[in-house]
Amino acid sequence: MSVERADADLVREAGQGDREAFRELVERYQRRVLGVVLGMLHDRDAALDVTQEAFIKAYRSIGSFKGDASFYTWIYRIAVNLAIDWQRREWRRPVAEAPRGPAGEASGEDPIDRLQDESPAADPFHATSDHQLRERVREAIEELTPDHRAVILLREVEGLSYDEISRVMQCSKGTVMSRLHYARKKLQKRLQEFA
Amino acid sequence: MNCREADKLLDGYFDGELDGDAMREAALHVAHCGSCETELAQRERVQGLLRGSVADAVEGLDVDRIWQGIEAAIDEDPKVARRPASFWRSAGGRGRAAGRTRAAEAAALDPGGEWLRRNSRSSAWSWAAGAALAAGLAGFVAVRGLPGPGTAEQVASRGPVPRVAAQAEPPVERVAQAEPAAGPGSPGRRGKIAVDSVDFEGHSLAMWSEPETDTTVIWIDDEEPSAPGLR
Known part of the structure; x- marks a missing residue:
C-alpha cells in the first residue's frame, strides 16, 4: 500500500532537483488550479497555458519557497496572478470573433456552454432553459472583475477558507468577505429567475 | 436580529466562518425567516452550478499537456530556485532570458504559433511602456x-x-x-x-x-x- 507523501516533503525534494517529486505535486494540484483558472478565463487553451506557466514558475523558485505557507495556496497565488494578468491583457485587446471548428473545438468557446451541451442530465437547470441559463451564467461571471472572479471560484469551487483566500489574493480577510459578498449577490441577481 | 443584520452574517454562516455565538444567532434567524432561507438556498444553488460546471469542464481537458509542457521547460532550463539577479542582469538580461525560455516553450507546445504570437505581443508592449516611461521622465x-x-x-x-x-x-x-x-x-x-x-x-x-x-x-x-x- 503506498502512502501519500506530504506536500512539504515533495516540495523539499523538488527543491533539491527531484523532478518526480515535482511531478507528483503537479498531478496532485493541476486539476484544481486549472479549474480556478478556467473559471476565470473561460478559454481552455489559455487556461492550460496559464496553469502550465504557474507550475513552471513554481518549479523555478521552489528552492526558496518558505515552508510556513502551504504549497497549494502558493501555487494558487501564482496561477491567479497570471490569470488576472492574462485577463487584463485580453481586455486591452480588440475583441475578435474566435473561429469555431466543426466540433466546437474553438479556443474561445465557453466551457460552460460545452459542458451543458455534453451533459444536460447533470445540469440542475436543464428542465428550465439550458440556453438562457448558459447565457446568464456566462454573462454573470464575465461581469465580475478578475479579483471577484478569483475570490468566488476559490471559495465556491475550491472551498478555500477566508484566511486561505486572503493569502492567495494577498489582501485582507475583510476584502475577501466584501468581494465574496458582492460576487455572490451579483451572480444570484443574474440567475434569480432560474433559482 | 432582523434581516438586515442577518444579511451581514449570511456569507459567514453559509461558509461556516462565524464563531459560535454568531453562528447560533444566524441559524436561529434563518430558521424563522423565509426570506433569508431563500437567500441561502440561492447561494447553495449558485455554488452547485459553479462547482459542477468547472469540474465537468476540467474533466474534458487534456491535462497531460500541462506536465509535458513543464517538462519541456525544465529540460530547456533545469535550474531551480534561481536567486534574484543583479541589477544589471535584471535590467539587461531579463528580457533575453525570458525570451529564450518562452521561445523554447512555444516551440515545444505551440507548433501553430498562437502562443508565441500572444507572448511576443506582450513583450512588445513591455518595451513600448518602457520607452514611454523614459520619454515621459525626460519631458518632465x-x-x-x-x-x-x-x-x-x-x-x-x-x-x-x-x-x-x-x-x-x-x-x-x-x-x-x-x-x-x-x-x-x-x-x-x-x-x-x-x-x-x-x-x-x-x-x-x-x-x-x-x-x-x-x-x-x-x-x-x-x-x-x-x-x-x-x-
Whole structure:
C-alpha cells in the first residue's frame, strides 16, 4: 500500500532537483488550479497555458519557497496572478470573433456552454432553459472583475477558507468577505429567475 | 436580529466562518425567516452550478499537456530556485532570458504559433511602456527642471548606480539639462540635472544624472545582443 507523501516533503525534494517529486505535486494540484483558472478565463487553451506557466514558475523558485505557507495556496497565488494578468491583457485587446471548428473545438468557446451541451442530465437547470441559463451564467461571471472572479471560484469551487483566500489574493480577510459578498449577490441577481 | 443584520452574517454562516455565538444567532434567524432561507438556498444553488460546471469542464481537458509542457521547460532550463539577479542582469538580461525560455516553450507546445504570437505581443508592449516611461521622465525634467525632493530622496536611497564602462567614447546627446530649483525641499542643492541619450554599440541608453546625490539612473534599450561590458 503506498502512502501519500506530504506536500512539504515533495516540495523539499523538488527543491533539491527531484523532478518526480515535482511531478507528483503537479498531478496532485493541476486539476484544481486549472479549474480556478478556467473559471476565470473561460478559454481552455489559455487556461492550460496559464496553469502550465504557474507550475513552471513554481518549479523555478521552489528552492526558496518558505515552508510556513502551504504549497497549494502558493501555487494558487501564482496561477491567479497570471490569470488576472492574462485577463487584463485580453481586455486591452480588440475583441475578435474566435473561429469555431466543426466540433466546437474553438479556443474561445465557453466551457460552460460545452459542458451543458455534453451533459444536460447533470445540469440542475436543464428542465428550465439550458440556453438562457448558459447565457446568464456566462454573462454573470464575465461581469465580475478578475479579483471577484478569483475570490468566488476559490471559495465556491475550491472551498478555500477566508484566511486561505486572503493569502492567495494577498489582501485582507475583510476584502475577501466584501468581494465574496458582492460576487455572490451579483451572480444570484443574474440567475434569480432560474433559482 | 432582523434581516438586515442577518444579511451581514449570511456569507459567514453559509461558509461556516462565524464563531459560535454568531453562528447560533444566524441559524436561529434563518430558521424563522423565509426570506433569508431563500437567500441561502440561492447561494447553495449558485455554488452547485459553479462547482459542477468547472469540474465537468476540467474533466474534458487534456491535462497531460500541462506536465509535458513543464517538462519541456525544465529540460530547456533545469535550474531551480534561481536567486534574484543583479541589477544589471535584471535590467539587461531579463528580457533575453525570458525570451529564450518562452521561445523554447512555444516551440515545444505551440507548433501553430498562437502562443508565441500572444507572448511576443506582450513583450512588445513591455518595451513600448518602457520607452514611454523614459520619454515621459525626460519631458518632465525638461519642463519642470527638477523632480520633487521625495523623488530625489527615493532615487538616492537606492545608492549609487554603477556606471557603464564604455570601451569607446560614444556620441552623447544632451536631451535635457536643468538647474535645480531652490526651495524648502531642496536646500543647498548644487550642480545640474541632466538627461542624456547615448547610442552605443547598437544599444540606446538614456541617463538621468543628479550631481547632488551623485546618482545616475540608466535605461537600456537592449534590442540587440549586448556587449559584455554592459552586463
